Amino acid sequence: MNLIQRVKNIFSPPAPTTEQDNEQEDLFRARYQAFRRLLSANNGALDFMTELEEAAQGHLHFGMHFVRSRATGATAKVYNIVENLLYLAPGKYLGLRDALRTIQDQIQQELTLKQTSRRQELVLDLDRITAHDVEDVGGKMANLGELRNTLQIPVPAGFAITAQAYMVFMQQNSLWDEINCLVLGHPMASQFGACTLPGYSADDEDETENNGTDQPIALLEMCAKIRGMILAAEVPKELEEALLCAYDRLCAREGGQVNVALRSSALGEDSSGASFAGQHRSLLNLDRDSLLEGYKEVVASKYSAHAMTYRYMLGIRDDDVLMCVGCLSMVTSKAGGVMYTSNPLDAADNRLQITSAWGMAKGVVDGTATSDRFLLEKGAPPRIVERSVPRKESALACSGTEGVCRISVDPELVGLPTLDDAQIFELTAMASRIEAHYGTPQDIEWAYTPAGRLFLLQTRPLDIRQTQPAPELLPGGQPLVQDGQTASSGTAHGIVHIVKKDVDILVLPEKAILVCVEATPKWAAVLNRCQGIITEQGSAAGHLANVAREFNVPALFGVHSATSILEAGQEITLDADNRAVYAGLQEALLDRNPTRPNMMEGSPVFRTLLNVNRFITPLGLLDPDGIDFTPANCKTLHDITRFCHEKSVQEMFSFGRDHNFSPRSSKQLKTIVPMQWWIINLEDGFLNDTGDKTIPLDKITSVPMLALWRGIVAYPWEGPPGIDCKGFMSVLFQSATNRNLEPAMASQFSEKNYFMISKHFCNLQSRFGYHFTSVEALAGPRPRENYIRFQFKGGAADHQRKVRRAQFVGEILDEFNFQTRVREDALFARLDDCDQKFIENHLEILGHIIIHTRQLDMIMNREDVVQLYKKRILNQLHAMMDAKNTA
Numbered sequence: 066m067n068l069i070q071r072v073k074n075i076f077s078p079p080a081p082t083t084e085q086d087n088e089q090e091d092l093f094r095a096r097y098q099a100f101r102r103l104l105s106a107n108n109g110a111l112d113f114m115t116e117l118e119e120a121a122q123g124h125l126h127f128g129m130h131f132v133r134s135r136a137t138g139a140t141a142k143v144y145n146i147v148e149n150l151l152y153l154a155p156g157k158y159l160g161l162r163d164a165l166r167t168i169q170d171q172i173q174q175e176l177t178l179k180q181t182s183r184r185q186e187l188v189l190d191l192d193r194i195t196a197h198d199v200e201d202v203g204g205k206m207a208n209l210g211e212l213r214n215t216l217q218i219p220v221p222a223g224f225a226i227t228a229q230a231y232m233v234f235m236q237q238n239s240l241w242d243e244i245n246c247l248v249l250g251h252p253m254a255s256q257f258g259a260c261t262l263p264g265y266s267a268d269d270e271d272e273t274e275n276n277g278t279d280q281p282i283a284l285l286e287m288c289a290k291i292r293g294m295i296l297a298a299e300v301p302k303e304l305e306e307a308l309l310c311a312y313d314r315l316c317a318r319e320g321g322q323v324n325v326a327l328r329s330s331a332l333g334e335d336s337s338g339a340s341f342a343g344q345h346r347s348l349l350n351l352d353r354d355s356l357l358e359g360y361k362e363v364v365a366s367k368y369s370a371h372a373m374t375y376r377y378m379l380g381i382r383d384d385d386v387l388m389c390v391g392c393l394s395m396v397t398s399k400a401g402g403v404m405y406t407s408n409p410l411d412a413a414d415n416r417l418q419i420t421s422a423w424g425m426a427k428g429v430v431d432g433t434a435t436s437d438r439f440l441l442e443k444g445a446p447p448r449i450v451e452r453s454v455p456r457k458e459s460a461l462a463c464s465g466t467e468g469v470c471r472i473s474v475d476p477e478l479v480g481l482p483t484l485d486d487a488q489i490f491e492l493t494a495m496a497s498r499i500e501a502h503y504g505t506p507q508d509i510e511w512a513y514t515p516a517g518r519l520f521l522l523q524t525r526p527l528d529i530r531q532t533q534p535a536p537e538l539l540p541g542g543q544p545l546v547q548d549g550q551t552a553s554s555g556t557a558h559g560i561v562h563i564v565k566k567d568v569d570i571l572v573l574p575e576k577a578i579l580v581c582v583e584a585t586p587k588w589a590a591v592l593n594r595c596q597g598i599i600t601e602q603g604s605a606a607g608h609l610a611n612v613a614r615e616f617n618v619p620a621l622f623g624v625h626s627a628t629s630i631l632e633a634g635q636e637i638t639l640d641a642d643n644r645a646v647y648a649g650l651q652e653a654l655l656d657r658n659p660t661r662p663n664m665m666e667g668s669p670v671f672r673t674l675l676n677v678n679r680f681i682t683p684l685g686l687l688d689p690d691g692i693d694f695t696p697a698n699c700k701t702l703h704d705i706t707r708f709c710h711e712k713s714v715q716e717m718f719s720f721g722r723d724h725n726f727s728p729r730s731s732k733q734l735k736t737i738v739p740m741q742w743w744i745i746n747l748e749d750g751f752l753n754d755t756g757d758k759t760i761p762l763d764k765i766t767s768v769p770m771l772a773l774w775r776g777i778v779a780y781p782w783e784g785p786p787g788i789d790c791k792g793f794m795s796v797l798f799q800s801a802t803n804r805n806l807e808p809a810m811a812s813q814f815s816e817k818n819y820f821m822i823s824k825h826f827c828n829l830q831s832r833f834g835y836h837f838t839s840v841e842a843l844a845g846p847r848p849r850e851n852y853i854r855f856q857f858k859g860g861a862a863d864h865q866r867k868v869r870r871a872q873f874v875g876e877i878l879d880e881f882n883f884q885t886r887v888r889e890d891a892l893f894a895r896l897d898d899c900d901q902k903f904i905e906n907h908l909e910i911l912g913h914i915i916i917h918t919r920q921l922d923m924i925m926n927r928e929d930v931v932q933l934y935k936k937r938i939l940n941q942l943h944a945m946m947d948a949k950n951t952a
């Protein structure tokens with residue numbers, strides 16, 4: 066071939082004629098499908114990571130099932146990412162499997178129940194228990210053992226069924242796995258705001274079918290099924306023998322057959338900030354034959370709706386709540402109640418409060434008894450400063466066989482105080498000893514026998530609210546109600562929802578203020594959805610009052626005829642501090658509306674989330690060009706996704722760049738642009754396929770290809786620049802000496818323009834004369850999947866001019882926020898994590914540059930001409946973008 070023909074071929078190279086089969090196209094399609102699977106898994110992994118990061122901000126409630134499911138989901142997605150990358154790059158990056166395995170092990174260690182070194186006994190007699198045994202017998206029994214054995218305070222005899230016993234019971238019946246499957250399969254388990262709980266506020270657009278009554282009904286059904294499984298399970302023989310032997314020893318010490326109380330003592334129960342008040346079952350006055358079934362009932366109460374809600378709201382792991390059970394000799398109680406060693410509503414008020422009722426203390430704690438109230442100033446001696454002694458018509462007492470019953474109070478006692486002054490001072494002295502021993506205010510349950518003997522039934526930390534400014538009644542306001550006792554401070558505005566039976570709770574409206582007769586602990590299941598609560602019975606010493614204070618829900622108890630005075634659907638404002646209820650919205654009062662506490666922060670579930678997130682969400686691999694960008698340095702799932710995404714794009718990009726494709730299995734684009742463009746449809750890049758060898762532009766659906774094309778045709782190419790003699794001779798020299806630049810030969814620089822497309826994907830390989838350009842882009846609805854990769858290399862001039870042209874193109878792209886890198890005569894540019902429209906606009910910019918920087922290497926030795934071309938191209942590009950912004 067003579068020199069003149071070589072020069073002609075510079076500007077009009079012949080079309081390629083080499084035949085090749087479809088293997089390359091088929092291979093590219095297969096790789097593209099793997100690439101799409103990788104991107105889909107990458108997007109799913111990042112979705113899980115986003116949820117975990119949002120949860121870590123501490124503004125939302127979630128349970129352990131949320132943490133487990135998101136961590137497991139992210140791990141599974143990352144596994145798919147790794148395997149698809151290894152398909153794209155066989156034999157490379159194998160260290161990713163080791164990195165992922167290490168991270169999986171670290172995550173699993175955080176999610177697995179920590180097996181503490183605990184005692185192996187299934188039963189421990191109370192005489193052997195102190196506060197140090199809390200991990201074996203739970204807070205309630207550990208505190209009773211401490212009172213009995215350290216302080217020598219009278220406590221009923223008994224024993225504890227241990228955490229080890231609970232684990233044996235659950236494991237031998239395979240209950241843990243079955244329960245976890247039920248909870249994870251529950252309709253609300255997948256929801257972020259309420260994994261398994263009725264407190265879920267249905268803001269999630271994808272789960273509208275679970276609104277209304279469906280959620281609490283589904284929860285109740287699930288809880289009933291779990292409790293049924295537990296009640297149907299067999300008590301292991303070794304546990305049965307240990308329990309009954311302990312009961313027989315108790316009877317021997319007591320001098321005969323005794324009935325007992327079975328009381329929950331779960332790990333974490335009766336602790337500071339998590340009283341679990343009334344959330345688990347207590348069974349009273351049971352005989353020997355009822356012990357095994359009674360034990361299972363207490364264990365099953367862990368899965369009541371209100372207990373699960375309570376754990377969820379406080380961020381307590383289900384796995385951490387091992388249900389220990391206390392078995393105590395039943396005390397025949399003439400009077401019983403609760404004693405607070407300080408005012409739970411006011412940290413500045415350390416006066417002691419005693420609430421008492423005839424019969425058992427149960428009537429006080431479950432809010433069903435009319436109670437006396439005594440207020441004492443501490444000192445030597447203490448002084449009674451306030452007495453409240455209403456008429457008490459009924460009481461709870463042990464029945465003749467098992468359980469308890471309500472009886473009428475002796476008419477002579479109806480109007481009398483339940484305690485005389487000597488008993489009040491005895492209780493006060495006992496409370497002072499206990500408070501001094503623990504160093505914090507205490508919530509103490511007690512009982513007096515008919516013979517006047519005092520027994521302590523429970524002590525636990527008393528949570529104290531910070532002192533609030535003394536509130537005032539609404540000036541000029543006329544309350545609908547002014548009655549009752551402040552159980553939890555604050556004000557609330559909402560809609561009256563009257564609850565007279567359990568089914569009424571299933572239709573709780575938004576912004577409800579719950580109005581009911583009894584202050585029963587089961588209403589704790591909906592406190593997180595209520596603005597406030599008003600009850601006709603109960604006191605500040607009851608279980609529900611405890612939970613209301615923990616949740617910062619304003620509560621007013623003991624309001625006579627509240628369910629009759631207030632009407633369902635009525636708009637009211639509750640002022641619990643002033644024991645008043647007003648009609649309508651009273652904005653002046655709402656500055657005392659308490660902020661709901663962030664009960665997740667510092668909780669076991671929250672700590673677990675933070676520990677798990679250490680191996681999932683942080684991103685340490687930032688620079689894909691850095692020497693530390695390797696599989697061995699992937700320390701988190703996020704690192705692996707970052708590494709795999711970067712490398713997968715490189716693998717796809719280099720495959721399209723380095724392999725020749727034949728027009729035989731592709732279609733030629735019908736266009737007036739005087740160049741040949743071949744299109745390989747990977748899947749959905751065509752509107753439809755007519756079977757022709759050509760395809761018109763209006764049949765193309767590929768978003769990124771069409772964007773590139775708009776840039777290509779925006780301004781007609783004016784042809785190669787005028788070149789001086791020196792530049793022309795440089796081209797002739799390269800043409801004569803570089804065989805890669807001979808278009809008639811199989812060469813990586815021969816003219817060849819291929820689009821490989823789908824609807825949101827495009828890989829363009831363009832070879833114009835002596836240089837080649839590669840563009841790969843994803844432009845879809847998910848911004849974090851979207852990207853652009855651009856490479857520009859080669860030319861016909863000498864090396865210095867080719868280097869200057871690469872710099873020239875890079876300078877233009879810098880103006881439009883591309884990340885650029887120039888190495889010798891090669892330019893690399895990229896964009897990541899952009900929305901679809903942004904990607905389309907920048908593809909138009911690249912399309913323009915691909916056409917209008919052709920053959921500019923020949924003038925790169927003349928800086929004045931270079932700047933002229935740069936100015937013209939930038940003006941055209943800015944005009945294109947301005948036109949889009951004003952459209």
